[in-house]
Amino acid sequence: MAVYKSDNKWYIKGKIRKDDGTYYHYHKLAAGCSLKKEAIEYERKFKISYQDIVVSVKFLSFKELSEEYLNSLTSVKSVTKRTYTDLLDKINEVMGNKKINLINKDMLQRYIRDLESKYSKEYVEKFYYILRASFNYAIDNDYITINPMNKVKLSVNKDEIRKEMDFWEPEEFQRFIDNVDDQELHLFYTFLFYMGTRRGETLALQWKDIDFENNSVSIYKTVTYKIKDKPWEITSPKTQNSVRNIPMFKIVEDELRSWKKVCEQKYGFNDKCYVFGFSRPLAAERPRKQMVKIVDRINADLPVEQQLKKIRIHDFRHSHASWLINNMGKYNFSDFDIAKRLGDTVQMLHSTYAHQFKDAGKNIINSMEGSVDEVKIPLKTVKNDDYISELKSLKELLDIGVITEEEFSLKKKQLLGI
Template identity: 45%
Template sequence: MVVELDKKTGKYMFAGKIYKDEKYSKAYVSRIYFFLNKLYKFGVTSEYIQSNSMTYVKRDLRLNERKEEMTIWQQYDFDLFIEEVDEQMMKCFYSVLFYMGLRRGETMVLQWKDIDFRKQTIDINKTYRYKEKDPNKWLTPPKTNNSYRTITMPNTLSKMLREWFLECSKWDDFTKDKFVFGYYKPISPQTVQRRFDDAYNKAKEKDDGLPKIRIHDFRHSHASFLINNMAGAGFSGFDIAKRLGDTVETLHNTYAHWFDTKDKSIVDMMNKLL
C-alpha cells in the first residue's frame, strides 16, 4: 500500500482512494496518522520498503476546530457509580482516580511502598506502558518531569486504602513491593474498563441521567472540583497543576473554560467591592 498524490484533485490517495479527514475528529485522524507513520518507518528500517510515504501526507491542522466539551462527574454521580462496584480493590482503584486525579497508568502501577499512611501521601514515580508485550517493559518513568510528585490523600480515601492494605497483608507472600491493584503484576487496562462498564450500566439503570465518561475523565472531574473550589479554599492554579503533575500552562489550556468561569466570579466580586 502506498500514498500517492492525485494530480487532478491535489489530494493524497491511500490504497487508491482519496480520504477526506474532515468527517473524522482531529484526535482520530492523528491516531491513524501516527500509527501509519510508525508502520512505514518500521518498513523502511527493516528494508521491506524504500521510503516512508507518510512523509508526503499533509494533515489539516484545523486550527479553528472547537474542542468538544469535557464530560465530568460531580460527587453525586461518583457516589451513584461506586455503589455498584462490587470488588474492594476496584472501589479503591476508581476512588484514587476520582479523589487524587491520577492518570490511569500511574494508578495501575502503584505499589504499597508508594503509599505512606502516616503522612497520608501517595508518591507517583512511574507509569504503565499499555501496549508493551514484554512484562519487563511495563513500568516506565512518568509522562513528564512534572509528573513526579507526592500528593496527600483525603481521609476517606486513606481509610479505604488502609483497609485494602490490611486485607492484602494477610496473604502469604505479601511485601510492600506488591502492586496495590493487581498484586503480582499491574491490573490490565481491559479489566479497568470492563469493571467500569459493568458498574456504570448498573448505576445507569438507577439514574438514567448519569453521563457516560471515559476513564481519563475521572482526572478531569478531579481537576474541575479543585478549580471550582480554589478561591474559597485559598489555593491557586499552580497548586492544582502540581497536584495533577502538569504545568500551569497545560492546566489553563486544558481547562480554559472552567478558568474563564472563575475569572467571571472574580470580576463579580470586584464589582461589588469597588
C-alpha cells in the same frame, strides 16, 4: 518499440533490455487509446512503469521500512513506541507490501483522506506524522531521495467544534460508588476521583509508595500495557512534571488502610506488591469493563433523564481537576499548586481547563469532604483533554525531529486558540 492498429484497437509491441543482457518482450493492448499519439504515450509510460517495478526489487517494502524505523527508536519510551507500533501496524494493512519507491503522493493523499472520513482529526494526525517520520528515516538512510509525504495535506476545518467531555459531579459519583461491591475496585475508583491521578500512574502504585505517616502518595512511574513480547511494563512517567508527591484525602487514606489489611493476609505480601493487582498490576481493562456494567445496571429501569451518564476512566481525573480550579479562591491555592498535583505544567492546565479558569472564583463550592448532597461542582463544560495529550504528542514529535520548530509553534497556537 512499435505501436500498431488492429480491429480499430491500438497495440504496443517491443522489448526492454534487462541488466543481465536478456530482453523482456511485451505485446499488449493500449487500453483507452483512440489515437496513435495516445498509444505512443501509453507505451512510454508502460516502459517507465516496468523499469520502476524492476528497480523496486532492490527497495524495501513499507513493512520492512517501518520495522527498521521502529528498531531505530532507542531513546523513546515504551509507551510511545507501542503507540507508533500500533499506528504502523494499521498502515501496513494497506501498504505494507508496497515498495517504498512506488509509494507516491497521490496514493498517500488518498489514504489520509480515507482516514479523515472515519476518524477524528487528532487521530489522523498521528498517522500523518508517523508516515512522514518513516519516509524521513528512509531518506536519512539513502533508501529514497524525496519524501512522498511532503505534499500530502491534512484537511483544514476551521469550523470544527471540539467535543466537550462528560463528567460526574460528586452526586453522580456517589450514585456510582454506592453500587460498587468489589473492595479493590471501590478503592480504585475512589482513588482516581479524589487524587486526580492518571490510570497508568494509579495501576503502577506499590505499597512502598503509600506514606501513611505523612499521609501522601509518591508518583514516579506508570504502567504500559501491550508491549511487544510482554503483557505490561513499568516505566518512568512521560514527563518530569509527572513525578510528584500528592497529599491524600482522608477518605482515600481510610480505604487504603482497610485494603492493605486484606492484602497483608495474602501469601507473599510485601511493600513491593502492587496496591491494585498484588504481584502484578491489575489488568488494564478490568476497571473500565466493570464501570460499564455497573452504570448499565444503575440505568436499567430509569427514564433517560434520570440515568447516570457514561464517562471514561480518565474523566475521574478531570472531575478532580475541575473541583480544584473552582476552589482556588476559597482554599487559597494557585494554578501552580493544581498543576503540580496533577503532574502538568501551568500552561497545559490552562489550555485544558480554559473554561474553568475563566469562571474560577465565581463558582466557589463546598469541599469534596463535605456532604455529597451539599456539593455542587459545575463539571460539565470542561474542554477535552485532547488539548494536553496532543501538545505532548507534538512536543515528542519535535524532540525526535519528525516536525520542525515552526510546525510545532503553529500547531500549538492553533490548539490554544492564540
